[in-house]
Amino acid sequence: MKHITCIEDLRLLHKRRVPKAFFDYADRGSYAEETLRANREDLQKIKFRQRILVDVSKRDLSTTILGEPSSMPLILAPVGLLGMQHGDGEIHACRAAQAAGIPFTQSTMSICSIEDIAGSVEKPFWFQLYVMKDRGFIKALVERAIAAKCTALCLTVDLQVIGQRHQDIKNGMSVPPEWTLSKLFDFAIRPGWVQGVLQGKRRTFGNIAGHVKNTEDLTKLSAWTAAQFDTSLNWKDVDWIRSIWPGKLIIKGIHDIEDAKLAVETGAQALVVSNHGGRQLDGAPSSIHVLPGIADAVGDKIEIMFDGGIRSGQDVMRALALGAKSCMLGRAYAYGLGAGGQAGVAKAIDIIRNELLTTMGLCGVNTVAEIDRKVLAD
């Protein structure tokens, strides 16, 4: 990892080490990928004010997230199928987050189960929930998150209809999964990855296997899961989740001021301004484009988290300047995981941490609380 200096280096290493179908699943977006590109392009358009001769010798990244101390304003976002980027990927990512002193969010669509992670890490983590049609299953899943002592529930609300990812279809990441000679060859030339995944605790959705009959049958499990996304989901379901989850609630996938106001009314502690990393509504504006309006409208009533296109500490600084209290990393750490397991995720976090510290120094800022629109050039 010595010559890895930026997230793009981790991305290229991930691309080399992991079969194409799984790399593309992580890397790509929905439809024409306009929103995926806009997330990056709009962040890069935001320029900083360079300030000089300010004593920046005592820069400090520490902050609070949902009232808890955090070493920096970063969170590992829920990312599905991490265990396919690296054997036991969820455990590796959670360990790296905990070693760095930041929260890890486990996806409903994880390969390791809630219990697998809880039994393998030192501290509590967050759980992300997709509300599926089978509400009995969802209630049981929330109860499992409570039993595992998860400290926050991140309710994702932007995937009741699934945006098509063309590349996943071309790669046979469909239901049922497609096995072609070229795919088998692609696996065969990556024996390190194959061995890691085979040594992992599980090779299918760990939170769901066990609930579906014949779970050994991957096709049945995938079909059940795909059919379970619930197009009827609405704000009443959020109230129901509120009634069965006693802890801190985060609503993830807010992209509109009116929805942000409704999220405040649910009594949730935080919302995530997110377009699911350009994987859902293609043609939506970038997350950074909508952040200032949402922060101005509700930032004094609810904690604002942000994601979408964060690949550097500079990007974190941009989002904090425009009203976010913390940022979720998605692909940035998934690339690290594919590139090198726990060490790769640790590297991703460290790269972003150092970039943020340097950017703060060059903008004449010492603390996270000081970062506001004044650090941006007109």
Ligand SMILES: Cc1cc2nc3c(=O)[nH]c(=O)nc-3n(C[C@H](O)[C@H](O)[C@H](O)COP(=O)(O)O)c2cc1C
């Ligand atoms: C491969 C992949 C899988 C994802 N799976 C989930 C998921 O299971 N649940 C969820 O709430 N968000 C999921 N997301 C969205 C992320 O939580 C986050 O919103 C997004 O990655 C942020 O954009 P970025 O990747 O540009 O940082 C996924 C994102 C990626 C890249």
Ligand SMILES: CC(C)CC(=O)C(=O)O
């Ligand atoms: C299994 C997927 C629905 C997980 C997800 O949220 C994503 O791929 O963006």
